[in-house]
Structure formats: structure tokens, C-alpha cells
Amino acid sequence: MITRLTFDQISTAVHDAYEACKDIKGGQNAHYIPYLANINPSLFGISLCLPDGRLISVGDTDYRFGIESVSKVHTAILALEQHGAQAILDDIGADATGLPFNSIFAILLENDRPSTPLVNAGAIAACSLVEPHGDADGKWKAIFDNMAALLGSEPVLIDELYHSESATNFDNRSITWLLQEYGRIYDDPEMSLDLYTRQCSLGVTAEQLAISAATIADDGVNPLTKQRAFGAELTSKVVALMSAVGFYEHSGDWLYATGLPAKTGVGGAVIGVMPGLFGVCAFAPPLDDAGNSVKAQAALKHLMKSLNLNVFSNTHFDLVET
Ligand SMILES: NC(=O)CC[C@H](N)C(=O)O
Structure with missing residues (x-):
């Protein structure tokens, strides 16, 4: 069935979602990264971008916050672009872990594979795969440029966040060296960990992230710059990765409840992709026990319900002018 x-209608739904969720309490800022613990917990914004570049934004959508694990999607795209879908499946995997984002147990259970580029282990492995091999500056440039192409504008490194996270990331250090032992880090381990930590510390706005989500929805063409950021054949791979593990141990529940392939970060952002239709980002710092923004989840759930959208339904939507 085709619905118009x-x-x-989309604009009203975004504003309604904001109004319905703006007073939701609950959750806590990420407390294990000192910089994030101190962000204003009442910040809240939703931004939605259509493939033609039109943006609908409400609330704190130009506030610059830490991208954190949403960056895993962007660098997974870069690794896919550089190495191809089969190599990423072989070298990292595409599985849900059913476990927290920093789980060492997941690495042991999965018989030494990092499972997916969208958990910490696989994201560090993805950074190790980025070309040019052995060249920290060159690799950072590739990660940064790829991010800028997806966002349609440059992110800004939040130095304080980078230092805060570098000084406290003992779990990620353990993950990196365990993977090294298993032969799953494909470049210098400390360099790979540092690249991962730095990409997580990039400052972005909800509007920028919505544009990057719309770039995925638009088969790799950035709706604002009209530049191709990645090959169209990768869209289904990226959306599959997001669907499988975007909410870590709550991924199945999320997908079942909303039908929106999405990815979260402990900075408080959630991006969602409806292929062909739009990309969206909701942002609010307080998180649930899995590290997913409480208010952003509620807002996106509200949006999908009020528009009657679901990536798994047999209803197909056409965006029309009137
Ligand atoms: N889920 C997240 O956003 C975690 C990212 C954070 N940089 C970490 O490695 O712990």
C-alpha cells in the first residue's frame, strides 16, 4: 500500500513529539566520562532532514555535544567504503551482541570476533582498518573527512571531552589488547584506540547528525551538499548494522516497538534512518541503563507512531507537496 x-504532516509530527516529550524526567547523564556527567541534562532537540535537504528542527538542535557511539556508524561506512562489505563481515562481523557496548564477555562469546563495528570492540577494529595503514594523521584525516562529508559540514573536536575520555577509558584499553591477542586489530593497537576515542569526542549538533542520517536514507548522497559520501550499495548494509545492534542489549525491543533503524550514543543522541524518506536525530543527555537517551527514545517513538511509519511494514510512503 502506498500512503501520501x-x-x-512530518513537520507537525516532529513538533508534537517535542511537546509530548519535553517534560519527561528519568535517566542520568553518562557518569563514567567526567565531561559528559556535567552537561546540562535539560537540553533537548529534534531535527529531521528530508532527502531534498529540507530540515525540520525544534529545541536545542544547534547545541554542540559529543557524538560518542553515533560515530561508529560513520566510521563503519568509511571501513565499508575502503574494504567492501565482505571484508567487514570477515574481519569484524555484523552480529548483535545482546550485551552492553563495552562488553568483554561479548568478545569471548563470539569466539574472538568483535561482532559488529557498532559496539566498542568492533569500532576500535574498524578504526584499525581505516587506510592509510600505519599513518595516524592520515587515518584521522580520513575519519574526519568522511564524517564531514556525511554531516555536510565539519565536526569540531571537543578537547576537554577527548582528554576526559582518554584519561578514563580503561575498559576500551582492555578490549583493544584482548582483540590484539586474537589478531583482530589490524594496525597499531594504541593508535587504533586513540582514533576511536578521538572520533567519539567530536562535537556535532542534532541538525548535523540528522543530515548524516538523511545521507544514509538518501543512498549515500548528502541532501545538503549533493555530494556522494558513499556507494549506494552500502545503504542496506549500514541500515542492517544499525537495526541489529543500534541499542545494544535493547536493540530488539527498540526495533519491535518503533520499526526505526537507529543508533545511540552516550552523549545523548539517537539517529534514525527511514530509507528513502528521512534521517532524524533526537538529543537529550540523560540515559537509561543501556546508555541510550531516555527522552530521545521517547521522542522518536512518538514520531514514528504519529506518522504511522515502520521500516518493516508493507506500507510505502511517498512524500508529496500537498
Ligand atoms: N555507547 C557509547 O556512546 C560509548 C562511547 C564511549 N566513547 C565509550 O567508548 O565508552
């Missing part, structure tokens, strides 16, 4: 959806 207008810009005004």
Missing part, C-alpha cells in the same frame, strides 16, 4: 505524506 506531506512536509506539513
Whole structure:
């Protein structure tokens, strides 16, 4: 079945989701990264971007926050672009772990594979795979440029966050060296860990992330710059990765409840991709026990329900002018 959806309907749904969720309490800022613990917990914004570049934004959508694990999607795209879908499956995997994002147990259970580029282990492995091999500056440039191409504008490194996270990331250090032992780090381990920590510390706005989500929804073409950021054949791979593990141990529940392939970060952002239709980002710092933003989840759930959208339904939507 084909249903028509207008810009005004989508815009109303975004504003309604904001109003319905703005007073939701609950959750806590990420406490294990000192910088994030101190962010204003009442910040809240939603931004939605259509493939033609039109943006609908409400709330704190130009506040710059730490991208954290949402960056895993962007660098997974880079690794896919550089090495191809089969190599990423062989070298990292595409499985859900059913466990927290920093689980060492997941690495042991999965018989030494990092499972997916969208948990810490696989994201550090993805950073190790980024070309040019052995060249820290060159690799950082590739990660940064890829991010900028997806966002349509440059992110800004939040130095304080980078130092805060570098000084406290003992779990990620353990993950990196365990993977090294298993032959799953493909470049210098400390360099790979540092690249991962730095990409997590990039400052972005909800609006930028919505544009990057819309770039995925638009098969790799950035709706604002009109530049191709990645090959269209990768879209289904990226959306599959997000669907499988975007909410860590709550991924199945999330997908079942909303039908929105999405990815979270402990900075408080959630990005969602409806292929062909839009990319969206909701942002609010307080998190649930799995590290997923409480208010952002509620807002995106509200949005999907009010638009009657679900990536698994047999209803297909056409964006029309009136
Ligand atoms: N889920 C997240 O956003 C975690 C990212 C954070 N940089 C970490 O490695 O712990």
C-alpha cells in the first residue's frame, strides 16, 4: 500500500513529539566520562532532514555535544567504503551482541570476533582498518573527512571531552589488547584506540547528525551538499548494522516497538534512518541503563507512531507537496 505524506504532516509530527516529550524526567547523564556527567541534562532537540535537504528542527538542535557511539556508524561506512562489505563481515562481523557496548564477555562469546563495528570492540577494529595503514594523521584525516562529508559540514573536536575520555577509558584499553591477542586489530593497537576515542569526542549538533542520517536514507548522497559520501550499495548494509545492534542489549525491543533503524550514543543522541524518506536525530543527555537517551527514545517513538511509519511494514510512503 502506498500512503501520501506531506512536509506539513512530518513537520507537525516532529513538533508534537517535542511537546509530548519535553517534560519527561528519568535517566542520568553518562557518569563514567567526567565531561559528559556535567552537561546540562535539560537540553533537548529534534531535527529531521528530508532527502531534498529540507530540515525540520525544534529545541536545542544547534547545541554542540559529543557524538560518542553515533560515530561508529560513520566510521563503519568509511571501513565499508575502503574494504567492501565482505571484508567487514570477515574481519569484524555484523552480529548483535545482546550485551552492553563495552562488553568483554561479548568478545569471548563470539569466539574472538568483535561482532559488529557498532559496539566498542568492533569500532576500535574498524578504526584499525581505516587506510592509510600505519599513518595516524592520515587515518584521522580520513575519519574526519568522511564524517564531514556525511554531516555536510565539519565536526569540531571537543578537547576537554577527548582528554576526559582518554584519561578514563580503561575498559576500551582492555578490549583493544584482548582483540590484539586474537589478531583482530589490524594496525597499531594504541593508535587504533586513540582514533576511536578521538572520533567519539567530536562535537556535532542534532541538525548535523540528522543530515548524516538523511545521507544514509538518501543512498549515500548528502541532501545538503549533493555530494556522494558513499556507494549506494552500502545503504542496506549500514541500515542492517544499525537495526541489529543500534541499542545494544535493547536493540530488539527498540526495533519491535518503533520499526526505526537507529543508533545511540552516550552523549545523548539517537539517529534514525527511514530509507528513502528521512534521517532524524533526537538529543537529550540523560540515559537509561543501556546508555541510550531516555527522552530521545521517547521522542522518536512518538514520531514514528504519529506518522504511522515502520521500516518493516508493507506500507510505502511517498512524500508529496500537498
Ligand atoms: N555507547 C557509547 O556512546 C560509548 C562511547 C564511549 N566513547 C565509550 O567508548 O565508552
